[in-house]
Amino acid sequence: MRRIAASFAVATLLLGTLAACGDDSDSSGEGSLKVSGAFGTVPTVKIDAPYSVDETKVQVITKGEGDVVEKDSTAFLNIFIANGYDGRVVDSAWPELKTPEPAETESPSASPSASETPSAPSTEKSGDTDAADGETPAADEQAEGNPTLVTLTKDTVKAINEAVVGHTIGSRVVVSAEADDAFGLGGAELGIGNQDTTVFLIDILGTALDKIDTSAAATPKGWPTVVEKDGQVTGLDFSKAMKTPKPGLQVTRLVTGTGPKAEKGSKVALRYLGQVWGAKKPFDENYTAQTPTIGGSLLTLGTGSVIKGWDQGLDGVTAGSRVLLVIPAELAYGDKGSGKDIKPGDTLTFVVDVLGVV
Structure with a gap:
């Protein structure tokens, strides 16, 4: 299964989080964050940990030329998440950027077989490489990543909404989220403390329809x-x-x-x-x-x-x-x-x- 989808803790915590507002204003704190790499490339993220902000900060790294993403849309996103406190990468659409878990805590993801779900894919899973000292490796080549679908409702993590809603397709956005705008008390499952700043880097790839307009559909003769x-x-x-x-x-x-x-x-x-x-x-x-x-x-x-x-x-x-x-x-x-x-x-x-x- 795809990494974000298979990381049940992260997928679950993208919904139903605490509600505090973030904005673009400067925030005091400690440590530092440096991000480089345009939309569509593997990002380089340097976290001088412990990194924290008092108010959520939003920074557009690349401004896309596509349509503006509206609230309640379903969007294709490449998502990178790191804990500002220790610089650890919690999850990433780019597998090479994820901090490996200790061997004793690893648990394999289950993927449904074709016999259990007749059309279900048997998706391959890429291996992870080390990312030390809170810095992810740079890459010049284009990289698709492993996108996930997120529906941008009031129940979605506020930092995700801050990064996507109102921004254009083709954008890369970084959010330094204070705890209540990220996972709040629920971050313990991810090793994120209830006062830790969480860093989100998101590429907005596109949006999906809710349903197909079938008002003009007609079934050919002989078909079901x-x-x-x-x-x-x-x-x-x-x-x-x-x-x-x-x-x-x-x-x-x-x-x-x-x-x-x-x-x-x-x-x-x-x-x-x-x-x-x-x-x-x-x-x-x-x-x-x-x-x-x-x-x-x-x-x-x-x-x-x-x-x-x-x-x-x-x-x-x-x-x-x-x-x-x-x-x-x-x-x-x-x-x-x-x-x-x-x-x-x-x-x-x-x-x-x-x-x-x-």
């Missing part, structure tokens, strides 16, 4: 119909579909979006529902999940983390699209099947809403 209840996809109706689908991978766009195009290496936020061709009920879906991810992770297209029919069928699809995928067994689970619902040789059908691509 998407069933919805209260605006949410609940299944596929095969009553008017052909009894046997055409051979090979079939892709039809019920709605064509105008956003960025998904291609190999793209990170994709999506909602999906899967049903065996002709079956009465779905075998998997994430329309009822909290986030438009797969097992907590964004889909990285074209890397073999999902069945071949997804990697091939979603290639070239633009954000804002709804597509139907009909995937033959040879591009899905072949002559082995998966779990109790997908038998050997089954053709799979998915409705997929592509909400965002970076």
